[in-house]
Amino acid sequence: MSHGRPHAAPAVENSLSAGDGWHCSHFYYRFNRAALSQLSADSKSRGVAAAVAVLDPKADNATERLQTSIVSGHKADFGVMIMDPNPLKIDSVHQRLMNTELGPALEPTYSFVSISEISEYVPTIEQYSQRLVDDGEEEGSDSFNAKLDAYKRREPIMRYERLTPDFPDFPAMCFYPMNKKRKVGENWFTLPFDERNRMMNEHARSGMAYAGRIKQLITVGVGIEDWEWGVTLWGANPQLLTDIVYKMRFDEASARYGEFGPFYTSYVSTAEDMFKHCLS
Numbered sequence: 001m002s003h004g005r006p007h008a009a010p011a012v013e014n015s016l017s018a019g020d021g022w023h024c025s026h027f028y029y030r031f032n033r034a035a036l037s038q039l040s041a042d043s044k045s046r047g048v049a050a051a052v053a054v055l056d057p058k059a060d061n062a063t064e065r066l067q068t069s070i071v072s073g074h075k076a077d078f079g080v081m082i083m084d085p086n087p088l089k090i091d092s093v094h095q096r097l098m099n100t101e102l103g104p105a106l107e108p109t110y111s112f113v114s115i116s117e118i119s120e121y122v123p124t125i126e127q128y129s130q131r132l133v134d135d136g137e138e139e140g141s142d143s144f145n146a147k148l149d150a151y152k153r154r155e156p157i158m159r160y161e162r163l164t165p166d167f168p169d170f171p172a173m174c175f176y177p178m179n180k181k182r183k184v185g186e187n188w189f190t191l192p193f194d195e196r197n198r199m200m201n202e203h204a205r206s207g208m209a210y211a212g213r214i215k216q217l218i219t220v221g222v223g224i225e226d227w228e229w230g231v232t233l234w235g236a237n238p239q240l241l242t243d244i245v246y247k248m249r250f251d252e253a254s255a256r257y258g259e260f261g262p263f264y265t266s267y268v269s270t271a272e273d274m275f276k277h278c279l280s
Helices: 033-039 041-054 087-098 125-134 142-163 194-206 238-249 271-279
Strands: 023-031 065-071 079-083 108-118 174-182 214-220 229-235 258-260 264-269
Touching: 023 087, 023 229, 041 087, 041 125, 041 271, 065 194, 065 271, 079 087, 079 264, 087 108, 108 229, 142 214, 174 238, 194 238, 229 238, 264 271
Parallel strands: none
Antiparallel strands: 023 079, 023 108, 065 079, 065 264, 108 214, 174 229, 174 258, 174 264, 214 229
16 A cells, blocks of 8 residues: 555646636626715716726726626616626726716626636537437538538637627627526436436527527536526527527426526616616
């Protein structure tokens, strides 16, 4: 029996970076009307101008991605979604917003912090090749090679869209957190990978039917949030948000194993137009 020292774990660089992905935060705010009424017209005007500057996605010191939206319903008045490699740069947007002259009239109502990731259910080139064979394609055939080549071309785009995505030019969006069940008889995390992979493939195919009309971003909150994942959906119109969520609720991965938190539905806006809408 060896009594030597245990092997040292590989060195890990101290960093706030999330690795390949970016940090992602959703912030939601409500205006305190009583506090607003205590601000002078000049103070309110300066506060709005400063807040617009803080939320400018094209400012010199802006985060990599920033989007403002007007929230529908009374859960909040507006939301801000931000992505960046540095989580403190994201948080500084929130802090600077609260430190404007408008800050005393802003009430944070909800936030969700997460990290973008490549899901373990997204197949590698080798796994996709095996999937084609399992689906009846003959390895080396023209059809097999065409499908595999198409996937090889898509794979870098898929990585980009999952890790460092551009926000789409769609007017409607919603966000909600979710978990996978850990109940007796319905414990997602005790299922074999092949079974989970089968259900997630079914789930993905449902979403693919909305390509070009809906964009989805799944970010992971495991270990850093109350919920395990955050789901952001952008739609070409609000009805599509209802359609895709309804359709995907019938997939086994969702119907049997999904648990969902509050939904925040909003409409993409510039910060300036959001303040006009909410404060005029």
